[in-house]
Amino acid sequence: MGIVSPGFFGRRGSGDTKLPPGQYLTHDFPVLSAGPTPRIDLDSWQFVVTTEIGQRKQWSWQELTSLPSEDITKDIHCVTKWSKLGTHWKGVPVETLLADVETAADYVMAHSYGGYTTNLPLEDLLNGQAWIAYQYDGAPLPPEHGGPARLLVPHLYFWKSAKWVRGLELMLADEPGFWETAGYHDYGDPWREQRYQGD
Amino acid sequence: MATLTERRRETDSAATLVFDVPDWPGHLPGQHVDIKLTAEDGYSTERSYSIASPAEGDRIELTIQRVHDGEVSPYLLEGLGVGDPIEIRGPIGGWFVWRDTDPDPVVLVAGGSGVVPLMAMVRARKAAGSRIPFRLIYSVRTPEDMLYANELRARVRDDMGLDIAYAYTREAPPDWPGEVGRLKLATVATHGWPPDLMPACFVCGPTGFVEAVADILVAQGHDPRKVKTERFGPTGT
Known part of the structure; x- marks a missing residue:
């Protein structure tokens, strides 16, 4: 337990709500990003998977949204x-997009329109854990989200859920992405409160 | 672990808290800290606050705006006593920062209490003796909501190369010659820098404000990579 703050009681949520340590509940959907929101034309939108030897597989908007979604x-x-x-949300499981991709990679760099990047272990993107999402609450995903x-x-x-995603780059070794380079954790498990490098 | 050493009133709903943080490693203007409060039964919660002061030994200043019905800000503004200990972690963030070695001119656009990390940049510029030209555009609801009003007036006189333009969204001072309302492209274009100068742009405020201003800067022709944003204030605003 940390230092007790004299006279602080705090506001407990309903006791049955289980949140990761240090988190509080919101009913809004706040926006967080490091720069302007890019506006992307669906006609030129592409999603590209690149392997560690430079092989590429790509989908147009039409192709991606025609895949079975969840x-x-x-x-x-x-x-x-x-x-x-x-x-x-509604979207395509990442494993669907990686199904025919041959790779020995253990890590992935997600790339976004606007230049954002974030790194993840490949296994965290498989087995029903990750999607390319294009609907939120039954409507097309708004640009700010x-x-x-x-x-x-x-x-x-x-x-780690990169906005405006445009591709996944498969990597043999882990490399830090945008926030990870700026001191945030390489993995980022909320239940272990891995906020910053060294947590 | 830090100790509150002083609390200074800024407006009816905001105050600056001065903390002594032994072994503080220093920070860059624009960085923030995490504050963790713990109740006697072990319940704890955390919030992030921008640092308002430039690096200065073991002392940091946070300007805290009261969040209506908030869990943490009322405690920091009224409950925490001078001399009380508090858990502070930081500095955090390596993106929304200004370095006095950066050669580009700077435009700062603040909405409400979003001025806090930008004020750290203005103060750090003076402390470093920097000659980088700064322009601050500061939008507030009413004159009474303005943080650092007296200091900004003095700095515009004394800090060579600092220009400040104000905007009022609800109510302006009686002799105000301009419009009252949300920041417009014309205001940003007039009081910021032209894109040809490739300025570093820092925008901080509530989400709607930041989205609108970042869009204006991009429409004006600024390189999106030169526009750094930070959302501020309670979630959902």
Whole structure:
């Protein structure tokens, strides 16, 4: 237990709500990004998977949204301390996109329109843990929340769920992405409170 | 572990808290800290606050705006006593920062209490004796909501190369010659820098404000990579 703050009681949520340590519950959907929101034309939108030997596989908007999709209901946890429960998404499982890709990679760098990057272990993107999401709450994903499509990896802090995603780069060795270079954790498990490098 | 050494009133709903943090490693203007409060039964919660002061030994200043119905800000503004200990972690963030070695001119656009990390940059510029030209555009609801009003007036006089333009969204001072309302492209274009100068742009405020201003800067022709944003204030605003 930390230093007790004299006279602080705090506001407990309903006791049955389980949040990761240090998080508080919000019913809004806050926006967090490092720069302007890019506006992306669906006609020129592409999603590209690149392997460690430079092989590419790509999808147009039409092709991606024609793939079998899933409805997803998950809690999300932002490193800036808010959590939002039971959010509804629709998207294509990442494993569908990687199904025919031959790779020995253990890590992935997600790349976004606008230049954002974030790194993840490949195994965290497989087995029903990650999607390319293009709908939120039954409507097209708004640009400020990452539309037209974002990576959705709800079991990690939400900066790993790259907004405006345009591709996945498979890598043999881990490399830090945008926030990871700026001092945030390479893995980012909210339940172990891995906010910053060294946590 | 830090100790509150002083609390200074800024407005009816905001105050600056001065903390002594032994072995503070120093920080860059724009960085923030995490504050963790723990109740007697072990319940704890955390929030992030931008640092308002430039690096200065073991002392840091945070300016805290009261969040209506908030869990943490009312405690920091009224409950925490001078001399009380508190858990502070930081500095955090390596993106929304200004370095006095950066050669580019700077435009700062603040909405409400989003001025806090930008004020750290203005103060750090003076402390470093920097000659980098700074322009601050500061949008507030009413004159009474303005943080650092007296200091900004003095700095515009004394800090060579600092220009400040104000905007009022609800209510302006009686003799105000301009419009009252949300920041417009014309205001940003007039009081910021032209894109040809490749300025570093820092925008901080509530989400709607930041989205609107970042869009204006991009529309004006600024390179999106030169526009750094930070959302501020309670979630959902």
